[in-house]
Amino acid sequence: MTPEATRDEGLARLADFVPRAGRAYAAERNTDRGPQDRSNVSTLSPWVRHRLVTEREVVEAVLHRHSLDAAGKFVQEVYWRTYWKGWLELRPSVWARYTASVAPALDALSAAERVTYDDAVAGRTGIEGFDDWARELVELGYLHNHARMWFASIWIFTLRLPWQLGADFFLRHLLDGDPASNTLSWRWVAGLQTVGKTYLATTQNIEFATEGRFRPRGLATSAPAVEDDAPLPTPGPAPRPAPLPSGRVALLLHEDDLHAESLEPMLSVAGAEVVAVASPTAGEARSPAADPARAVVAGFTAAALADGHARAGAHYGVEANALDGLTASAILPWLRAHDATALVTPYAPVGPVRDRLDGLERDLAAEGIAVSRILRPWDARAWPHATRGFFPFRERIPALLREEQIGRDPR
Numbered sequence: 001m002t003p004e005a006t007r008d009e010g011l012a013r014l015a016d017f018v019p020r021a022g023r024a025y026a027a028e029r030n031t032d033r034g035p036q037d038r039s040n041v042s043t044l045s046p047w048v049r050h051r052l053v054t055e056r057e058v059v060e061a062v063l064h065r066h067s068l069d070a071a072g073k074f075v076q077e078v079y080w081r082t083y084w085k086g087w088l089e090l091r092p093s094v095w096a097r098y099t100a101s102v103a104p105a106l107d108a109l110s111a112a113e114r115v116t117y118d119d120a121v122a123g124r125t126g127i128e129g130f131d132d133w134a135r136e137l138v139e140l141g142y143l144h145n146h147a148r149m150w151f152a153s154i155w156i157f158t159l160r161l162p163w164q165l166g167a168d169f170f171l172r173h174l175l176d177g178d179p180a181s182n183t184l185s186w187r188w189v190a191g192l193q194t195v196g197k198t199y200l201a202t203t204q205n206i207e208f209a210t211e212g213r214f215r216p217r218g219l220a221t222s223a224p225a226v227e228d229d230a231p232l233p234t235p236g237p238a239p240r241p242a243p244l245p246s247g248r249v250a251l252l253l254h255e256d257d258l259h260a261e262s263l264e265p266m267l268s269v270a271g272a273e274v275v276a277v278a279s280p281t282a283g284e285a286r287s288p289a290a291d292p293a294r295a296v297v298a299g300f301t302a303a304a305l306a307d308g309h310a311r312a313g314a315h316y317g318v319e320a321n322a323l324d325g326l327t328a329s330a331i332l333p334w335l336r337a338h339d340a341t342a343l344v345t346p347y348a349p350v351g352p353v354r355d356r357l358d359g360l361e362r363d364l365a366a367e368g369i370a371v372s373r374i375l376r377p378w379d380a381r382a383w384p385h386a387t388r389g390f391f392p393f394r395e396r397i398p399a400l401l402r403e404e405q406i407g408r409d410p411r
């Protein structure tokens with residue numbers, strides 16, 4: 001059954017997990033006990049992906065209960081997400097190249113490779129574990145982190161399928177499917193991210209970390225890095241907070257950030273009066289391939305959007321509307337009906353929503369309406385540090401937490 005895509009559900013999961021986020025998480029998080037027992041991880045990713053619950057709230061709740069020393073591993077994992085988002089934000093061409101490569105990679109498969117691909121996504125390769133994870137992904141929209149690594153490694157090095165098609169399969173089916181975390185994790189396994197460093201899944205590691213549930217045979221014994229057709233781009237500048245408008249503004253929510261309540265301080269400082277809130281009824285397609293969003297993912301995203309705008313309407317005490325899409329023809333009549341002079345929307349990082357908002361901004365500019373994107377301090381502070389690898393970024397975590405004023409003296 002698909003879990004509830006509401007903030008209340010995300011907060012309940014967070015409250016339930018917080019006691020286990022300290023040393024227990026550090027010791028046990030790598031074990032994949034199967035879908036019946038996820039108690040060693042938080043399973044919060046679908047809620048965090050849509051910011052039904054924000055990264056800041058998750059880290060704050062955990063550091064309210066544990067010291068940074070005890071919960072350091074968990075906090076670091078949340079910052080992996082922030083790091084990947086920042087890394088891609090500074091190098092948007094990596095996303096553009098990935099999306100442009102999916103359809104050609106499918107077309108370029110030979111007849112034999114096409115059979116392998118069809119078997120892989122249907123979970124009928126005969127590889128123990130791999131087939132189970134393919135089915136688990138399609139049915140539940142979630143995989144343990146270790147299973148994602150094993151799956152990607154077997155896909156690339158044992159089945160010798162293009163990484164882009166595996167990333168696309170994940171993005172279509174994961175409830176937490178995220179342009180940055182997904183694309184860059186697949187690139188990391190393939191040896192494209194930390195150039196030359198790949199991830200090889202082994203029978204022994206899988207057997208150990210699944211507590212003997214799976215012991216796949218015939219896995220690749222080496223993992224030569226996939227060759228890239230372009231060098232890693234030089235990082236560009238990180239986005240900076242833009243001035244927000246004052247006066248009557250309409251607040252447009254989207255699937256990348258559905259916690260409008262915590263945007264209020266930034267809007268009030270600017271002197272903005274929120275007169276209407278809305279979100280589209282459905283999420284953007286995550287894949288250029290056919291079957292762009294499976295029903296499970298589409299249903300979760302649509303419910304998250306509905307929850308987001310309903311809460312925002314109640315919070316700001318204004319009408320909350322569902323719009324047909326992030327298009328000028330859907331949005332202009334709504335703006336006019338509320339006599340709004342400007343549109344504000346949470347900042348959308350690199351991905352399908354960003355692409356859509358860029359088009360919308362151009363169309364609304366032609367009508368004399370400015371679109372302002374609200375960049376959260378969490379992102380504004382961390383993303384500029386995503387210029388190199390995760391390890392130098394990780395060194396910044398205590399300082400970032402101090403700037404966020406989270407935790408008890410997080411040194």
Ligand SMILES: Cc1cc2nc3c(=O)[nH]c(=O)nc-3n(C[C@H](O)[C@H](O)[C@H](O)COP(=O)(O)OP(=O)(O)OC[C@H]3O[C@@H](n4cnc5c(N)ncnc54)[C@H](O)[C@@H]3O)c2cc1C
Nearest residue numbers: 041042043044045077078081145148176177178181182185
């Ligand atoms: C091939 C591959 C594809 C992936 N695709 C996605 C994706 O599309 N979306 C996604 O959110 N994560 C992705 N991940 C990262 C990670 O597997 C998931 O975030 C994690 O398994 C979610 O489960 P959880 O909420 O129980 O995590 P926990 O272990 O409880 O971690 C807490 C939170 O930290 C963040 N997080 C944890 N590990 C990572 C990580 N390695 N990278 C980035 N963020 C992390 C997530 O927001 C997560 O909810 C991918 C990893 C791999 C190897």
